[in-house]
Amino acid sequence: NRQWLLAERPKGEPNQDTLRLSEADIPEPGEGQMLLRTEYLSLDPYMRGRMSDAESYAASVEIGDVMVGGTVAQVVRSNLQGFQPGDYVLSFSGWQDYALSDGAGVTNLGQSPDHPSWALGILGMPGFTAWAGLTQIGEPKSGETICVAAATGPVGATVGQIGKLLGCRVVGIAGGPEKCAHAVDDLGFDACIDHHAADFADQLAKASPDGIDVYFENVGGKVLDAVLPLLNDHARVPVCGLVSQYNATKLPDGPDRLNWLMGLILRKKLKMQGFIIFDSFGSLYPEFARQMSEWIEAGKIKYREEVIDGLENAPEAFIGLLRGDNFGKRVIRVGQK
Ligand code: NDP
Missing domain, CATH: 3.90.180.10 (Medium-chain alcohol dehydrogenases, catalytic domain)
Structure with a gap:
């Protein structure tokens, strides 16, 4: 063994x-x-x-x-x-x-x-995380713009595809042109921006002409930096993960922008809410399993x-x-x- x-x-x-x-x-x-x-x-x-x-x-x-x-x-x-x-x-x-x-x-x-x-x-923890975080905290409405990074991973890919099923514009963020092409061509995202690109923040702004209403936070770091100025009034931010920081040994060098962030939350009336999937939403699992099996069977989720x-x-x-x-x-x- x-x-x-x-x-x-x-x-x-x-x-x-x-x-x-x-x-x-x-x-x-x-x-x-x-x-x-x-x-x-x-x-x-x-x-x-x-x-x-x-x-x-x-x-x-x-x-x-x-x-x-x-x-x-x-x-x-x-x-x-x-x-x-x-x-x-x-x-x-x-x-x-x-x-x-x-x-x-x-x-x-x-x-x-x-x-x-x-x-x-897709039928387990990561799929459930995408579904519950998006529907319960993100609360997207048809016509709104959703942004999600780690867009080809099990959580991000599912968030984006559910977003499309709900009638939203979906902007993904992923590492490299191959992943971005997959998000658009195979998963049906409206756009996907490579976070390694030098002009990443500009490209993200251009891909989100009406701003961002739901930012599903998977990564933190410079992706979050680029998203924050694009958030619309009353935007929702399900805080799911901060994978860019998991190996970090210390906080990034200053300036300290904590009060700037609090000001942004206040002015734009943002909702940011963390969640730990089974702890926060465990009782919804049967509903997710039923819905996701249906979508997969109908070929609506890849x-x-x-x-x-x-x-x-x-x-x-x-x-x-x-x-x-x-x-x-x-x-x-x-x-x-
Ligand atoms: P993924 O399979 O998507 O793997 C992580 C991805 O993160 C990488 O493939 C990479 O994608 C991206 N990434 C890594 N470093 C960076 C960086 N510096 N900047 C931008 N992107 C980066 O993971 P999962 O789909 O399984 O999980 C996604 C997130 O959801 C994670 O943060 C995870 O911790 C969280 N999670 C939270 C749960 C909860 O209950 N709150 C439950 C399950 C997951 P790329 O190359 O495209 O950048």
Whole structure:
């Protein structure tokens, strides 16, 4: 049983010393337990927070513990009612080949789900995040302009596509021309601006001639700087993530613009609201699942996944995710030897 353990807390970007690969015996399920074999491991930006001991909404991983993560697994042996060998499950098994579970927090996906790994993306946590953050906090109205960065990732791509279904103008922001072309040509965004471009802020302003009514905040940093002056009166800002800052070791150099920002919020009557998906909106999950399945079945929402083979490659793939190397939802196909 290969396991990635947290070896040390990263300072800045995680590196090859952050996690350590270890071997353990495959555990035997006891009374009221089942043995799960991990098929897919989800890689998500929040994992950077779990590596750190800074204050957060969830506990950090302890040094020497298995790195946490959402997984799609198959039941190998089961002493639990409701779970048969061969069932696919959505679990939180972490970065390892096998795990024991007592069934708590585990969803049975059945013996032959169409796309098992989608439970980690469009039909799971990131898709739900996009839907709930946009509809519950963003409250977009037909004809308004929505702006979202990390536009080809599982959250951003879904925000933009839902925005189009609701009749909005959607302006994406992504890293590089290939991602931007995908957002416009395949996902149906009205425009997508490359944040690496030297004149990024000007391009964003030109792509938003009527200003921005909903800014779905995924990244922070210089993207946020470029968006703030474009916000309309009464704009809504669901604060979902700040991925450009997750490896930061200190606040950016001055000048201190906190009071300028508060003035902007006041004058423009902005609503900015943070949320932690299951904590904030957990009770809406069934509504999301029903709606999203319908949209996917009708071909109204597209989903791009990037599968990387081999649990051994998970740390490098995770480091790359925070740099924007991923193109679509990044998952590891674990592939036990
Ligand atoms: P993605 O798969 O989109 O991966 C992160 C992306 O962020 C990268 O691919 C990159 O895309 C972009 N990025 C990284 N650094 C920068 C930077 N300096 N400036 C601009 N963009 C950058 O991630 P997800 O879709 O899974 O998550 C998106 C956001 O949603 C994250 O902030 C995440 O933490 C947050 N989240 C929050 C939840 C909540 O409950 N609040 C739940 C789930 C996710 P590109 O190359 O296009 O710039």
